[in-house]
Each structure stands twice: as structure tokens, then as C-alpha cells.
Amino acid sequence: MRKAALHNLGCKVNAYETAAMQELLEGAGYEIVPFQERADVYIINTCTVTNIADRKSRQMLHRARKMNPDAVVVAAGCYVQAREEGHLAVDPSVDIVIGNNRKKDLVRILEDYLQDGAEEDGQMSRVIDINHTGEYEELHLTKPGEHTRAYIKVQDGCNQFCSYCIIPFARGRVRSRSLESVVEEVRELARNGYREVVLTGIHLSSYGADFREKTPDSEGPEVSGKILNREEHFHGGQEGTDLLALIRAVHEVDGILRIRLGSLEPRIITEEFVRTAAGLEKLCPHFHLSLQSGCDATLKRMNRRYTAAEYLEKCALLRKYFRNPALTTDVIVGFPGETEEEFAASMEFVDQVDFYETHIFKYSRREGTRAAAMADQVPEPVKAERSRRMIELGKRKQAAYERSFLGKEVEVLVEERMTEGGREYQVGHTREYLKIALGAEENLQNQIRKIRINEDLQIIH
Numbered sequence: 497m498r499k500a501a502l503h504n505l506g507c508k509v510n511a512y513e514t515a516a517m518q519e520l521l522e523g524a525g526y527e528i529v530p531f532q533e534r535a536d537v538y539i540i541n542t543c544t545v546t547n548i549a550d551r552k553s554r555q556m557l558h559r560a561r562k563m564n565p566d567a568v569v570v571a572a573g574c575y576v577q578a579r580e581e582g583h584l585a586v587d588p589s590v591d592i593v594i595g596n597n598r599k600k601d602l603v604r605i606l607e608d609y610l611q612d613g614a615e616e617d618g619q620m621s622r623v624i625d626i627n628h629t630g631e632y633e634e635l636h637l638t639k640p641g642e643h644t645r646a647y648i649k650v651q652d653g654c655n656q657f658c659s660y661c662i663i664p665f666a667r668g669r670v671r672s673r674s675l676e677s678v679v680e681e682v683r684e685l686a687r688n689g690y691r692e693v694v695l696t697g698i699h700l701s702s703y704g705a706d707f708r709e710k711t712p713d714s715e716g717p718e719v720s721g722k723i724l725n726r727e728e729h730f731h732g733g734q735e736g737t738d739l740l741a742l743i744r745a746v747h748e749v750d751g752i753l754r755i756r757l758g759s760l761e762p763r764i765i766t767e768e769f770v771r772t773a774a775g776l777e778k779l780c781p782h783f784h785l786s787l788q789s790g791c792d793a794t795l796k797r798m799n800r801r802y803t804a805a806e807y808l809e810k811c812a813l814l815r816k817y818f819r820n821p822a823l824t825t826d827v828i829v830g831f832p833g834e835t836e837e838e839f840a841a842s843m844e845f846v847d848q849v850d851f852y853e854t855h856i857f858k859y860s861r862r863e864g865t866r867a868a869a870m871a872d873q874v875p876e877p878v879k880a881e882r883s884r885r886m887i888e889l890g891k892r893k894q895a896a897y898e899r900s901f902l903g904k905e906v907e908v909l910v911e912e913r914m915t916e917g918g919r920e921y922q923v924g925h926t927r928e929y930l931k932i933a934l935g936a937e938e939n940l941q942n943q944i945r946k947i948r949i950n951e952d953l954q955i956i957h
Contacts, residue, residue: 500526501535503556506543508696508758510573512649514541516635517572517602524603531560537568537606541599542575544666546860550575554587561589568592568609572599574666577626578864595623596652596667597633626653626668630706634677638684644911644924644942646690650678650742651697655705656761658788659799659866660831660859663698670702672738679745686751691942692909693746696758704738739764740772747776753944754909754927759784759826762802765810774817780927781821783814788828790845791838797870798831804845811849820900822928824853829886830879831859832870839882846889852897852928854890858883898930901949908932908947910940930955 500521504514517539518528529535538560542553553575560569571587572594592609594602601622609620632652653668654661682693697703746755755778762785773779789795790804814821827846829839846854858879861868910924913936921933922940932955934945949955 497525497527498536499529499534500537500539501529501531501533501560502539502541503531503560504541505549505552505556506541506545506574507698508647508694509649509652509698510541510543512637512647512696513573513599513635514539516637517541517599519637519639520600520603532563534564535567536564537570538563539570539572539602542571542573544574544578544662546862548860550579557587557589568606570594570602570606572602574663577623578662578666591620593621593623596626597629597631598622600633600635627665629668630671632671632673634673636677636681638681639688643689644909645692645694646685647694647696648678648681648685649673649697650695651700651703653702654699655702656699656801657799659797659870660828660862662862662864665864667698670699670706672703672706675742675745678742679749682746682749682752686749689942691752692754692756693752694756694758695742695746699761700758701739701761701764703742707738740769743773743776743779747778753778755779756782756929757784759786761786762807762810765813767813770813770817780929781814781818782824782927782929783821784824784826785810787825787846789831789834789838790827790842790849791834794831794834794838794842797833798828798867804841808845808849820928822852822897822930823849824855825849825851826855826857827886828857828859829882830874832867832874833872834859834874834882843886843889846886846893850897851890851893853894854886856883856886856890898955901926901928901930902951903948905946905948906930906932908934908945910934910943910945912941 502514502518504511522528526537531538540553540556540560543549544553553571557569557571560567568591569589570592571590573596576593577595592605594605598605605620605622635649637646637648650673651670653670654664655670657664678695685693743755743757746752755776757779760783765785785807787807788798788800792803795803811823814823827842829842859867859874861873906926906928908924908926910922912923914921914923914933916933920936922936923931923933925931932947934940934947
């Protein structure tokens with residue numbers, strides 16, 4: 497029996513795909529071993545979101561080769577796709593190159609390589625032109641790593657082309673998974689004991705934008721006698737319609753107690769979307785709205801398609817329909833051209849919104865993006881100082897949000913046991929995603945418990 501080891505780099509979508517590739521290998525008779533052990537095949541699912549991610553991808557490929565010089569080393573995913581149109585022929589550490597939308601073929605590609613060997617350039621390359629495909633890659637999971645919460649990939653690709661981001665070039669255009677396929681996977685996960693699902697994608701807000709209307713049951717709105725396809729429907733101001741339909745369908749699956757959403761774009765937050773979502777009791781009041789900057793001038797250079805005032809309106813809508821929802825976000829500091837005044841405006845805006853969590857990223861220059869060629873690149877020491885200040889603000893806001901729950905009753909879905917300071921706890925999350933430690937006397941795995949938060953209750957970060 498051949499041994500295979502996998503290593504994931506990057507986002508939750510990548511993690512889902514890595515777990516799906518592991519299931520494919522297990523189904524083909526491979527023994528899965530930890531990446532640190534000697535294996536016959538190493539698969540590295542790479543990331544290219546920053547230059548640092550590129551470097552980590554190369555390092556892991558080289559590490560695999562050193563662990564077993566005779567092993568088959570597979571480079572898969574975004575770094576592969578973005579580098580020289582998907583080819584890593586100059587890297588002797590790599591035997592097989594598998595781009596995005598070809599991961600589902602991993603086992604067959606391995607069999608072909610083991611039977612026929614490398615191609616003329618010394619490698620086997622299986623990379624499609626990701627920017628000219630409408631195919632959604634069907635990968636399926638039955639047993640993600642955790643036994644309470646499962647991340648489910650429902651969408652791939654992005655059409656936004658933010659000036660700092662390489663992902664549309666690595667992941668291609670928007671492609672959505674069929675509603676039926678998602679629901680089938682959720683049902684199977686529920687049968688296997690999972691109680692919470694997180695719907696995720698590269699650009700989740702675009703779910704369904706690529707669907708075409710082919711049957712009377714799926715027709716879009718009629719305008720002047722013309723039936724709009726879903727992409728036109730999406731860009732015509734009806735964002736979220738298809739995502740709402742997906743959430744409703746998952747909501748009907750017996751056994752699933754909670755639904756969370758991955759990162760959303762602000763413009764999907766409309767009155768209709770939020771009012772409808774608030775009526776779905778399984779949907780958690782936990783929303784990650786990507787911000788990137790609270791300064792309009794910076795947002796414009798980033799090619800973000802909203803203003804700070806519009807973003808604030810979206811937050812107000814969520815707070816109108818959900819009681820004390822957890823709002824989290826991402827902020828980039830030190831974007832090209834960001835002056836001290838622009839950064840101050842961004843700080844002031846983050847202070848005004850009162851996020852639960854703010855994830856801070858120092859701008860990382862990414863070759864191949866428009867921002868990389870922009871003038872007035874911010875020096876690293878300035879970015880580091882701005883990051884420190886924004887992180888401190890974020891910590892204060894997080895503490896204030898947590899204090900707002902003192903004396904309040906919350907529901908905790910218990911997920912696992914942990915030991916800290918010599919004491920054993922059971923740990924779970926509230927609907928708002930506060931991580932709570934409970935006593936360990938009774939086994940509460942996968943159960944929901946109502947508790948009242950007090951000063952003595954331990955919130956874990």
C-alpha cells in the first residue's frame with residue numbers, strides 16, 4: 497500500500513479541497529500519513545495570495561523532496577496556476593503540477609504518472625486555462641476533520657479584480673456549485689453527526705451569478721419580454737438572491753442546527769437579504785464583511801465597489817434585524833499611497849463600526865497586480881507601526897463586544913474537550929462565535945447548552 501501525505505496552505509476553500517483530495521486517495525487505497533513522515537507521494541495544495549504565500553509554497557515543495565528524494569511530489573492549486581501560466585518546469589522538486597479545477601482528477605493523474613512517467617520536460621503538467629472555464633469542480637466531503645463543524649465549498653472564482661489581489665487570475669471567473677449537490681453533501685454530513693456547516697467560497701456573495709436560466713422553474717425576472725440570465729440578474733441589483741435560496745435549502749436539512757456564512761461583500765447586504773436571512777433561525781448572527789479600508793480614497797485605489805458610508809449602512813441593516821450580531825472584518829494597512837491622514841480616517845471608521853474582530857494585514861506587494869505598480873509604496877516600518885495601532889484598536893473593540901454579553905443568556909454548541917492550566921474543559925461556540933469553556937463533568941459533545949455569561953466564565957481567544 498502506497499503512503500501519501502498532504503499539506504494545505506491558504507484559505508478555507510483550499511482546506512476543503514485538501515480534505516477532499518485526501519478522501520479520494522483513501523478511496524483509491526492509499527494510506528494517509530502525517531506530512532512530517534516518509535511517504536511515497538506528497539501533495540502540497542499551494543497558495544499565492546501574497547509573495548510570502550508563494551515562498552511558503554516553494555519551501556513546502558522542497559521540504560517534501562528532502563524528506564524522500566524518491567517520492568512523487570505534487571504541486572497543486574493557486575501558486576501553480578499563477579506561476580508562468582501554471583508551469584513549474586524549472587523546479588526540480590516537483591514531479592506533477594495540478595492546477596485548479598483538476599484536483600478532482602488527482603488519483604487518475606497519479607496513476608498515469610506512475611505508469612507512464614514524466615513528460616518530455618521532466619514533469620507531468622495538468623493545468624487548464626482557468627480564466628476561460630465555466631466548469632465548477634465537483635469535490636465532495638463526507639468526513640471533514642472536525643466532528644461538529646464542517647466547511648462546505650459552494651463557489652469558486654472571482655470577478656471583482658481588486659487592485660491588490662491575484663486570486664481572479666489563479667481561481668478564474670465565478671463558478672457555482674449546484675444547490676442540489678450542496679444539499680446532498682450537507683445531508684450526508686448531518687447523517688455522520690455534524691451539527692454546524694459553514695458555507696464558503698472564493699467570493700461567496702457571487703454564488704449563482706453564473707447560472708443560466710434553462711427551465712421555466714429557474715427563470716429570472718422578465719424585463720421588456722426578455723428573461724435575464726442569473727449573471728445579469730446578479731449585476732442588476734439582485735445580489736444575494738441565489739445565496740439566499742441556497743441558505744434556505746440547507747436550512748431544511750434535518751440534523752443541522754447551525755449555518756454560518758464565509759466572507760461576504762458589503763453590497764450583498766440589502767434590506768430584503770437581511771430581513772429574509774433573519775427569519776432563518778439556524779443562520780447564526782455572525783457576519784464577516786470585508787472592509788479593507790475605512791477611507792474612501794484608499795477604497796477607490798483598491799477598486800473596492802463601495803464607500804465607507806455605504807459600508808456603515810450595511811452594518812446598521814444587520815444590527816436592525818439581528819440582536820447584537822458579531823461583525824468581523826479584514827483591514828489592509830499601508831496600501832500604496834495611503835497617507836497618515838488616510839490611515840487615520842480608516843482607524844476612525846473601524847472605531848465607529850465596533851467590530852467584534854478585525855483581522856489586520858500589512859499590504860504585501862503582489863507581482864501581477866495593478867497595486868504592485870502603483871507609486872508611493874509605503875515603507876515597511878510605517879506599515880508595521882500602522883498595523884500595531886490597528887491591532888490595539890481591534891483588541892479594545894473585541895473586549896467591549898464580549899463585555900456586552902455579561903448577564904446575557906447564550907446558546908453554546910459543545911465541540912471538543914481541552915486542557916488548560918491543568919484543568920479540563922469542554923469548549924464550544926455561541927451563535928455569535930464567542931468561544932466558551934464549560935465544565936468537563938458531563939459529556940456534552942455536539943449538544944447545545946444554554947448558559948448565562950458572567951465574569952467568571954472563560955472566553956477563549
